[in-house]
Amino acid sequence: MNYQNSFNKIVELLKKYSAADDYQINYLGTKNNLTRFADNMLTQNIENEYEEVYLTSWFDAKKATLQTANLSEGGIKELIKRSEAIAKKSMKDVEYLPSLKHDQQTIHHHLDENLLDLSPSKRSAVAGFAINEAVKHQTTAAGTFQSSVNHVGVATKNHLQKFHIQSECAFSATFDKNNEQTNCRASSMTLTDLNYQETTAEGIKDVELMQNKTTLPPGKYDVLFSSHAYAELNLGAGYGMDRKAYDKGYSAYNNKIGTQIAPKHVNLYTDPNFSHAACKPFMNDGLALSKNILIENGILKNLPTSRFWGHQNKLPAFAISNLIMDGGQLSDDLLMQKIERGFYIKDIWYIRMVNPENLTLTGMTRNALFYIEDGKIKSGATHFRWNDSPMLMFDRIKEVGLPRREQVWNYPNYMPSVIVQDFNLTSSTLF
Amino acid sequence: MKKIIQDLLDRSRTKYRVSFCDIRYKSLNEETIQTTDDVLKHYLLTDSVGVGIRVLKNGRWGFCATDKLDPINLDKALKRAVEISESGKNIGTKDIILTKEKSHIGHYQGPYKIDPFKISPEEKMHLLFELDKKAKTNPLIKKTDGLLLFWKHHQLLMNTEGSVLKNEYVISSGSFDVQAVGNGGFQNRRIQERPKMAGYEWVLHHFDQYDILRLCDEAIMKLNSTTIPKGKKDLIILPSNLFLTMHESVGHPTELDRVLGWEADFAGTSFATTEKLGKFQYGSPIVNFRADNTVASGLSSKGWDDDGVPAQKWDIIKNGKLVNYGTTREVAHYIGKNQSYGCNFASTWQLQPINRIPNLFLLPGKEKLSLKDLIADTEDGLIIDGRDSYSIDQKRYNFQFSGNFVREIKNGKLGEVVRNLTYRSISPDFWNSCDKICDHRFFEYWGVLNCGKGQPAQRHTMIHGSAPARFKNINVGD
Known part of the structure; x- marks a missing residue:
């Protein structure tokens, strides 16, 4: 056909x-x-x-x-x-x-x-x-x-x-x-x-x-997110990313454009022509999409802007087509060596907004969850509920590892594994 | 179309030797009107028509769907469905086995008074813009979002067992959010969507139940409120919130396909495993859950499911004990049933049907109890109205929900409004903590329009009803 x-x-x-x-x-x-x-x-x-x-x-x-x-x-x-x-x-x-x-x-x-x-x-x-x-x-x-x-x-x-x-x-x-x-x-x-x-x-x-499993208490832990888990979580960071909401005062990113919201090694952008996560390079109205920086050297540079809002406020219009974060050279095994006591989270699930004012989300860990001690997997771990904000977490990114293509909800992304400090695991479940 | 389908069904047996074939012709019209402030964001009218052909041969499914409805293309689709099923021969360790079902011939017409598709788009848009105008008389209301949804569904299902089943219905739904901005933050209140198998009259009635100016005041009350510290509280949960907790912590765990691991890769599994049937104390003895796909205006009341099984009524939890599941013809035999309860539905003609939650109700308390009496009987608690955030683990144990409008109860009286409250529990612990349910006078039902499940994701609709209920010592404020 x-x-x-x-x-x-x-x-x-x-x-x-x-x-x-x-x-x-x-x-x-x-x-x-x-x-x-x-x-x-x-x-x-x-x-x-x-x-x-x-x-x-x-x-x-x-x-x-x-x-x-x-x-x-x-x-x-x-x-x-x-x-x-x-x-x-x-x-x-x-x-x-x-x-x-x-x-x-x-x-x-x-x-x-x-x-x-x-x-x-x-x-x-x-x-x-x-x-x-x-x-x-x-x-x-x-x-x-x-x-x-x-x-x-x-x-x-x-x-x-x-x-x-x-x-x-x-x-x-x-x-x-x-x-x-x-x-x-x-x-x-x-x-x-x-x-x-x-x-x-x-x-x-x-x-x-996972056959050998430990139950640990909830709390704030250093965690290694696999590139897949981090891609899932980072989709949530997009909830308040809208220039009109920002200008009208109902975005979690209020007053943050131009400020340091992450360490200097964090760069987040969208680019439909990025080879590992290429996607349709235009919006439904035909607007050409190209590379647009969201976070550069840890500074929030820009938020997606509709054609109307851009026209009215003399701002360039753009939208997010995919999310790409610059990665590092370390594999997950090497990243893990940097964690004294924490978890390796390979998957997260059922992510929902709890507080749009600071972008707090909730969700569960799912599938492979490993307890790390002295830089190595010690055992599998009983799953947790977590409540944390991907926006506030940008500032707690300690390390970025090798990036991978990760398709999340039909969006191609290119995300590294990351180590995040003090991830808020709030309660346990029964498995 | 009936004649073309019958010819295809005949050929599926004589030419392709399939053990079962069903063909679903489906037409779905959807009208969506979406506003933000005084801006018409979307007016969308869609018209999706197509045929899905499902064949079972050598214990393997093949499914092919097409929107090319001439006999030649439909014959190609049948041939392709057979090729797909044959490609699975000798793959896997088990066969698909269907429970038996009689042949049925019938026509189900869902109830409605006013066809929403006959009301002018202008009139419907006006309804939302008028609400925006009223809301914006309050200077702290900086944003509104309106949504009207209307679906008109027509389906003809025929199978090699001789069933010829037609169903037609209309679903109507509307919602309207107001956002207050101030004190460095923002909070919302809403006319919550309450979809029903009904016409435009339902949306008008539903919107009439709310005072928009009061909702604006309540959004500002939330803006000026504080959070409460992490702890344990007795919760009175109103049906507008409880319906979603029921959906996630009882509806999904009792879908038999999940229990069997058929949704393990995406939607998840269930703690309510088959060895617990008849023994497991899911809730306190006052907790009774009944499935009912025969109830008038129920979003899952469609006469027959997509397996050709008639709509039924049955208990899922009786006196707190797990006694049954929602089933399809593919899974019913795993619990020794020789008939399915009729829970197999596909959201569109493009997709193969899967096990869905039926209309599901928490039966009202048997003792006379009003909401006022329940509040008066609560020393230190919270009353939760409206849905908000919801999340649950993949085996359906640990959940966390929040409400749209929450107030404290102190010594039997309503107190301050509480901001961003979450409540969290383990499903069976939660239902076992239920100590009071108001009586039938306070029973109301709410609808779910976009229950997501399956790969690729499908949506299904159903209603859940309850009276206000109280739950003791629940974790709040995580």
């Missing part, structure tokens, strides 16, 4: 039939596969493929967005008719700005053609590998192998037209032995870079290590 042709045809139909003052089209053509296993059996095996279009029409700054999956000429004409009828009766968008014009952005696709038609037997075989390894090591495996190819297009009445193709594949497995669980995962833009065999071996090694 040629998605780009499909998108181009829709753009032409809009040019021909739209009577709106302004419009914006967003297109998605997607193909997804997922093989799911649990209790050492295949539990789901899914494939789906579909296209959809969202059309936003404006009349006198009144807008409406409608979606359809009927991409025939008749379907698009109907979409235009309905979208325009509703827009005329809508309320004025007081933040309306004319849709974006054509720009000179060069767009690179991130496509592995092997993922365009991955055979069901190849997918099932990956799941089968994890199950066989689990059986061999007297454990139980649950997990997924998934791949997707997304074709995303945006076009406006003002002649902007952009199209991007991205493929992704991901493997995740949770191993259970004697009610102790560990998880391992990997994600990549190409099939050849996805080393699910090595990943499986790491998960099985961890579940063996």
Whole structure:
């Protein structure tokens, strides 16, 4: 199927039939596969493929967005008719700005053609590998192998037209032995870079290590976050990152732009063209995304700004497409040597906001959690609830280690493992 | 469509020799109106139509979904679903086994009075902008967020067992947040979303229950309040907050697929394992949880589930003891059941259904007890209204929740407002600490619109009801 042709045809139909003052089209053509296993059996095996279009029409700054999956000429004409009828009766968008014009952005696709038609037997075989390894090591495996190819297009009445193709594949497995669980995962833009065999071996090694477990009291500890756990946590740091909220006084980052919020070795930025975590390089409205610094040498430099807020306050508009933090050279094993007594947290779970005023979040440790004594793993550890603020924690980052690509909630990130001082583990659970 | 589907089902047996096949045609319209202050952030109307084909062959599932609904493409999708299931042959140590189910033919129509899709978008936007105008008469209210959601669902499910099941319903929901800024901080209050299988009349009724100016005053009371030190308190939890605690600490742990480890890789497992069935004291003897997918306007009341099993009513916890689970046809046989309770649902046509929480209720106390009497009976406690933060471990033991509006109770009387309160417990300890539940006059239910589970993530809807209840000696203020 040629998605780009499909998108181009829709753009032409809009040019021909739209009577709106302004419009914006967003297109998605997607193909997804997922093989799911649990209790050492295949539990789901899914494939789906579909296209959809969202059309936003404006009349006198009144807008409406409608979606359809009927991409025939008749379907698009109907979409235009309905979208325009509703827009005329809508309320004025007081933040309306004319849709974006054509720009000179060069767009690179991130496509592995092997993922365009991955055979069901190849997918099932990956799941089968994890199950066989689990059986061999007297454990139980649950997990997924998934791949997707997304074709995303945006076009406006003002002649902007952009199209991007991205493929992704991901493997995740949770191993259970004697009610102790560990998880391992990997994600990549190409099939050849996805080393699910090595990943499986790491998960099985961890579940063996978790068999000897210690219960320790809650409290403030120095912890080593794996790059995955830190990527999960750092997503939470983004909650208050909005320039309008900052300027109006309801962001946790209030009064912090230009101040030192982290040690000098902390640099955090977003860059859709960063090779290890590349992603769609434009916003839904077509705004070109590029590298933007959030924290530089520990100083908070900038916060994401919408087009409207940027226009009104003469600030450049930008958004977060992914998060990248500069890393160091040390592996997790070497980082661990710097901790006298603390924990190695490989995964965290169920993260929610507790206090947006200082960005305190809560969550649990999950899967592999190791107690560290004198720089070495002493044992597995009973899990904890934690309450802490990723924003305030920036200042407690003691060391950064080797960074890795970490896909979190469909966002590719590139995060190092980090040592954080005095992480607030507030209570224990029963396992 | 019925004829095309029947032809596909016939072919699945005669040509592809599958042991089971079901085909789900689903159309879902969603209308979302989102405002921030006096700005219309989104007006979105979506229309998703497609077919999901699920086949079982040699004990392995194959599922293929498409939005190309002509017979040729649907036949391709069927063929692909069969190829997918055949690719799993000899992989894994166990087969998928379905419990038996009779064939059913029927049509379920959810109740509603006013079709929200027939009300003009302008009128609906006006509802939110009027609230913003009123809220902004208070100078400390610096931000408002409004949200209206309407879903119209139409599904036709047919399977090789001869079932032909249609269901149609409308879901309506609305919420409105006000944010007060001052004293170097910010705090909010809200008209909490309360989704229901109902029409536009429900949103109007729900918004009418609130005085927006009072909510603004309460947000300012929160702004001027203080936190309380870490300790233990007796909590009176109102249904507007308790429904989510019930959902997380009873609803999810009693989904049988979790118990069996089928969600171990993402959503998690459960402490309520099968050897505990009939023996485990989950709560105090006054704690009774009943699942009911037959209740009118319940968000999980859809006539039949996506396995073609009729909606039912059953006990999950009786006199405090764990007595049952929510099941699907894939998992029911693991606890010796020969019929599923009908909890298999997929959120969209693109995805394969999974075990979901049913409508679930904490039954009201049998003794006559009003909320006023319960407060008067509490010496040193807190009363918690509205949902806020919620988090629980992956086996569903350790949870931490917070409320949107919390007040102290001292010697049977309401006291000061408390800021940013969290309460934390271990699920069975919490339910065993429940010593009083108000009677049926105070029973109310709330809805969950976005219960997330599965890989890829799916959402499901259900309602949870209770009367205000008291829990003794709970950890607060972590």
